[in-house]
Amino acid sequence: MQVQANTIQSPPIVPAPPSALNLLEQFGSMTRVARDQEIYAEGAPAAACYRVISGCVRIVRLMEDGRRQVGDFALPGDLIGLDALETHDDTAEAVVDTVLRRYPRRMVEALADTQPALSCQLRKLALANLRSAHARMLLLGRKTANERLASFLLEMDRRSPLEAGHLALPMTRADIADYLGLTVETVCRVLAHLKREALLTMTGPGTIRLDRPRLRVLACETRH
Amino acid sequence: MQVQANTIQSPPIVPAPPSALNLLEQFGSMTRVARDQEIYAEGAPAAACYRVISGCVRIVRLMEDGRRQVGDFALPGDLIGLDALETHDDTAEAVVDTVLRRYPRRMVEALADTQPALSCQLRKLALANLRSAHARMLLLGRKTANERLASFLLEMDRRSPLEAGHLALPMTRADIADYLGLTVETVCRVLAHLKREALLTMTGPGTIRLDRPRLRVLACETRH
DNA sequence: CGAACATTTGAGATGGTTCAAGGGTTGTGG
DNA sequence: CCACAACCCTTGAACCATCTCAAATGTTCG
Numbered sequence: 430m431q432v433q434a435n436t437i438q439s440p441p442i443v444p445a446p447p448s449a450l451n452l453l454e455q456f457g458s459m460t461r462v463a464r465d466q467e468i469y470a471e472g473a474p475a476a477a478c479y480r481v482i483s484g485c486v487r488i489v490r491l492m493e494d495g496r497r498q499v500g501d502f503a504l505p506g507d508l509i510g511l512d513a514l515e516t517h518d519d520t521a522e523a524v525v526d527t528v529l530r531r532y533p534r535r536m537v538e539a540l541a542d543t544q545p546a547l548s549c550q551l552r553k554l555a556l557a558n559l560r561s562a563h564a565r566m567l568l569l570g571r572k573t574a575n576e577r578l579a580s581f582l583l584e585m586d587r588r589s590p591l592e593a594g595h596l597a598l599p600m601t602r603a604d605i606a607d608y609l610g611l612t613v614e615t616v617c618r619v620l621a622h623l624k625r626e627a628l629l630t631m632t633g634p635g636t637i638r639l640d641r642p643r644l645r646v647l648a649c650e651t652r653h
Numbered sequence: 654m655q656v657q658a659n660t661i662q663s664p665p666i667v668p669a670p671p672s673a674l675n676l677l678e679q680f681g682s683m684t685r686v687a688r689d690q691e692i693y694a695e696g697a698p699a700a701a702c703y704r705v706i707s708g709c710v711r712i713v714r715l716m717e718d719g720r721r722q723v724g725d726f727a728l729p730g731d732l733i734g735l736d737a738l739e740t741h742d743d744t745a746e747a748v749v750d751t752v753l754r755r756y757p758r759r760m761v762e763a764l765a766d767t768q769p770a771l772s773c774q775l776r777k778l779a780l781a782n783l784r785s786a787h788a789r790m791l792l793l794g795r796k797t798a799n800e801r802l803a804s805f806l807l808e809m810d811r812r813s814p815l816e817a818g819h820l821a822l823p824m825t826r827a828d829i830a831d832y833l834g835l836t837v838e839t840v841c842r843v844l845a846h847l848k849r850e851a852l853l854t855m856t857g858p859g860t861i862r863l864d865r866p867r868l869r870v871l872a873c874e875t876r877h
Numbered sequence: 878c879g880a881a882c883a884t885t886t887g888a889g890a891t892g893g894t895t896c897a898a899g900g901g902t903t904g905t906g907g
Numbered sequence: 908c909c910a911c912a913a914c915c916c917t918t919g920a921a922c923c924a925t926c927t928c929a930a931a932t933g934t935t936c937g
Contacts, residue, residue, distance in 0.1 A: 490790075490791050512787075542773065543769070545772060548765075552772065552775055553738065557738070562790065563714060563724050566724060569834060570833070571721070571834060649718070
């Protein structure tokens with residue numbers, strides 16, 4: 430039994446971007462990024478932002494001794510690189526082969542200066558990101574390993590393109606561990622535990638099915 | 654020996670707000686909030702945002718079983734309540750008696766719609782908040798108790814109004830613990846350890862002096 | 878002064894880590 | 908098409924950083 434599958438082919442789902450962001454479309458260009466390839470690097474000038482078309486991207490932050498924190502996973506429809514001011518303060522890497530739409534920052538900023546609707550939309554996006562960052566701070570600061578995994582699975586489930594109960598988990602155990610502030614071993618053990626309790630069933634390589642109600646109880650999530 | 658002093662009188666330092674935010678000043682009004690009093694509550698409609706004039710505010714998020722995460726401490730000059738969309742997703746409480754300048758959200762939004770400079774400034778503020786949230790996720794997910802305290806002290810030192818090496822710590826040990834994802838006891842023990850090693854000296858009730866260079870090494874912070 | 882609360886310190890428990898080893902899977906090159 | 912190397916994933920056992928529980932010592936303020 431294994432959940433992971435790095436070579437999974439994500440379906441070519443292309444969610445429509447929010448209205449005001451349509452202004453950007455004319456300046457967008459498609460890019461293809463191979464698994465584990467870097468999209469942008471921490472400290473580099475922020476030349477562009479991207480929308481994930483298919484695949485999955487991890488946002489990463491490193492300490493000098495190698496400790497790693499995954500700040501987010503970006504799924505189809507999500508924007509990345511918008512959090513930068515002058516330079517990127519994190520690194521973006523493709524989790525699997527990924528297709529992106531690239532928007533030069535110069536264009537984004539120029540349009541934002543003249544189009545209040547876009548500027549407003551960008552602020553709302555930043556605020557939404559801030560909200561999810563706050564939720565993750567609570568998770569990292571106060572939740573147990575079980576609760577973290579349950580929250581993670583439900584979050585991925587909620588954000589993933591619907592697929593009749595099947596949830597794709599394209600990232601490695603190490604990625605999940607660094608996202609949740611745990612070790613690979615703990616992630617494995619907790620997943621094994623969830624399988625044993627039937628809160629989580631394998632439905633194929635790299636895809637699982639969740640018992641959402643019971644996971645919600647475990648995750649201490651009343652809302653959502 | 655004790656660091657804490659809830660009744661400390663913060664000096665009436667009033668930092669000038671960033672340029673574009675001056676547009677808001679004409680709609681601002683002063684408010685006084687007593688220690689531990691709520692400024693706004695999680696889930697409530699976001700009626701206003703505030704700038705801290707003097708004192709200190711904690712941004713709090715609660716779980717049903719009482720576990721608490723302090724998302725941030727707002728010091729003089731900082732803005733709070735701007736992260737809200739329609740409703741607040743966190744609670745703001747005064748750490749000590751605090752003076753605030755209150756800006757009705759209706760005015761903020763109306764001005765942002767017509768003043769691109771303000772809209773841009775608000776977005777930059779959100780992005781700066783996002784950056785510090787990312788830094789704290791790394792702290793909560795990957796740093797040890799010693800590193801967390803060292804990072805915390807340096808951050809407060811960096812953000813506090815300069816006072817010739819003296820740093821005021823108006824918040825409780827419990828507040829610090831909930832900010833760093835630790836327990837009160839661990840915070841006490843680490844602080845005792847830092848005192849023993851002379852990385853931290855008492856300079857009066859509620860004020861301390863830091864050995865910044867050595868703390869930076871401890872905090873694993875090359876930058877700043 | 879005394880009650881309520883914050884801080885400190887100790888001793889013991891424990892959730893998660895670390896270290897170690899085995900089994901699976903994937904991709905590559907012969 | 909198979910064999911091998913590289914990498915994941917999984918599981919076990921021991922350890923330890925931090926938590927929990929407990930109690931003593933401030934501190935604040937009515």
